[in-house]
Amino acid sequence: RSDEEYVEAWAQFVEARECLGDRRMSRMGKSEEDADKAASDAVQQGRLIRRSIEQRISAARANGGWLPYAERLADRFRLDRYDITVLMTLSALGLVPTLADSLFRTNKSVAWLLRATCDSTREQLTRRGHFTRRGPLVSSLLIRIGSDHRDFLSSDVEIDTRVLSLVLGEDPIKVQMADGGELMEPLAKADEVILDPTADRLISDMVTNTREVADLEERSGFRDRARYGRGPVLLFWGKSGSGKTRTAHVVA
Secondary structure, three states: OOHHHHHHHHHHHHHHOHHHHHOHHHHOOOOHHHHHHHHHHHHHHHHHHHHHHHHHHHHHHHOOOOOOHHHHHHHHHOOOHHHHHHHHHHHHHHHOHHHHOOHHHOOOEHHHHHHHHOOOHHHHHHHHHHHOOOOHHHHOOOEEEOOOOOOHHHOEEEEOHHHHHHHOOOOHHHHHOOOOOOOOOOOOOHHHOOOOHHHHHHHHHHHHHHHHHHHHHHHHOHHHOOOOOOOOOOOOOOOOOOOHHHHHHHHO
16 A cells, blocks of 8 residues: 555564574573474464465556555566565665664674575575575665675675665655755756757757667666666756756756
């Protein structure tokens, strides 16, 4: 129903599995049997919550309903359901204060995430590839893996703050803007600016070529592989009042 509720649902999943990574009950003086039962209950509860989330998303897709922005990211970067689990686990930890202030203060390593998101040792072994450079989460720059060359499993896993903003449904254009940038609505039309014919032709060709390149990248799939350097950069030079700002509005 909203991006915030979607994050909250995944926060419940993370909370349900909290005791898997640290065996809290064992450290609190409980028996090993009680600790094992708590871990088993956490696995089952996590499955139920994740199944509920998946059923709601499947129903929304089938009916053409509203989808959380995280699901649209999944479609764009071809993430599978386990990728979504990892992405939303990290998002919940980064966005929900009660989780951030709890026992999750330790660094989020590959091993930690495998334990927190997998139901068995066998699944942990099969999911390792999701954290390599070939995995969509890493290759799409949605998450970053630290460079611990001694032990891959000990490498830290981080999620970009801009991705957290997208997961909350913030405007993608504003999220991707550099610090200090400002998003402005164009306030001028082409017939309001008189340019030197040579400059006019160069700018017109640039606009046309940018559109054609964007279409080509979309059709070839290159757009999803190179997420930087897409937009044109123009430098306007001239005396005050010569029309630099107005020309920029026309191009926009």
